Amino acid sequence: MSEKFEALKAREERLLCRTYGRYPLSVVEAQGARLTDIDGREYIDLLGGIAVANLGHCNEELAQLIERQARKLIHVSNLFYQEEQLNMAEALLATLHLDKVFFCNSGAEANEAAIKLARRYTQKVKGREAGDIITLEGAFHGRTLATVAATGQARFTDGFAPIPQGFVKVAWGDLDAMRAAISPRTAAVLVEVIQGEGGIRPMSPEYAQGIEALCREHDLVLICDEVQSGMGRTGKYWGFQHMGIKPDIVSAAKALANGLPLGAMMASEEVARGFVAGSHATTFGGGALLTAIGAKVLEIMKRDKIVERTAQVGGRFMDKLRALSERQPGKIREIRGHGLMIGVELAFPAKPVWEELLARGFVLNLTHETVLRLLPPLIINEADLDMFVIALEEILGAHQA
Ligand SMILES: *Cc1c(COP(=O)(O)O)cnc(C)c1O
Secondary structure (H helix, E strand, O other): OOHHHHHHHHHHHHHOOOOOOOOOOOEEEEEEOEEEEOOOOEEEEOOHHHHOOOOOEOOHHHHHHHHHHHOOOOOOOOOOOOHHHHHHHHHHHOOOOOOEEEEEOOHHHHHHHHHHHHHHHHHHHOOOOOOEEEEEOOOOOOOOHHHHHHHOOHHHHOOOOOOOOOEEEEOOOOHHHHHHHOOOOEEEEEEOOEEOOOOOEEOOHHHHHHHHHHHHHOOOEEEEEOOOOOOOOOOOOOHHHHOOOOOOEEEEOOOOOEOEOOEEEEEOHHHHOOOOOOOOOOOOOOOHHHHHHHHHHHHHHHHOOHHHHHHHHHHHHHHHHHHHHHHOOOOEEEEEEEOOEEEEEEOOOOHHHHHHHHHOOEEOEEEOOOEEEEOOOOOOOHHHHHHHHHHHHHHHHHOOO
């Protein structure tokens, strides 16, 4: 590590709360799918700011819009009508079957809004005294107290008691367990159809449809957390569109404004009746600057056929990874995902492989000790993905299992 980098590290140690286990890398500039570090070294970005920079880092069209909009209207609060919100809402709702949007600032807040709406709809519109939400093992729904309760993993709740009640966790893939967990107190089921932090685990269409059928049978609100799997990441606008289901509420965030903090909760006309003026609110959510960018992101996606491209490029990339896996038997346990949301599960602890990839200039994430998680900007060149496959093959080839 350079002296410059060490100095930065020491400064951070002094100044910031110790919440992050950082990568040994300080990024000072980013363009498209390339990052530049403090010592001027370039990296291929296979993380995209954790599924955020879908249209590439510092996208020129968005940069120009930010500059224009910053001189026109940034924030006046949700006490006012703002056309920017409506433009974005229209573009967003055109991507799925839902009718209404609530804008907020993050994924956790989008899930908070979803939980509040599902409960309020059940209690005030349906007149049923129920508020429990069923969630799945391995889930990740955010870091607020309610969303860590929904996430239900000890490492996220440790030391934060009392944790909010009303969340019931069931095993992944087990419809009988979900059926058994439903009680008169159950209001909703909250799932990621492709678990992200959980190691890129996609549901089978049959499983997703089974969950939907249980919700319909017991009159429960079905919420899909699409914070990571949404916005074209999987080769469709939303992950649930691979599964043939129609959730009542969808939460989104990460890629909505390509790097600026914007979240959205979308609901059906019926379920949206649960909110009335004053039920829920936020100061910043959906401000004019953010939603102007969000509308532009959706316009670019449509114009440049980003979703279709993601399906094609992601499909070819996954084929190449599968071919690699066959050439290197015993090294890769499984390749999972859709589009450019891909998990490569190794048959052994992946940290040394991840470190070697970083040393060779590839930035990606490691989850669950063994899973290389790939979430590159959707505009990444196929040549960059090919270079990754070659590097991974060399590293795996040298590894003694
Ligand atoms: C990242 C993520 C969240 C939390 O989003 P924040 O913006 O960090 O609050 C929630 N759900 C899923 C599936 C995520 O990937």
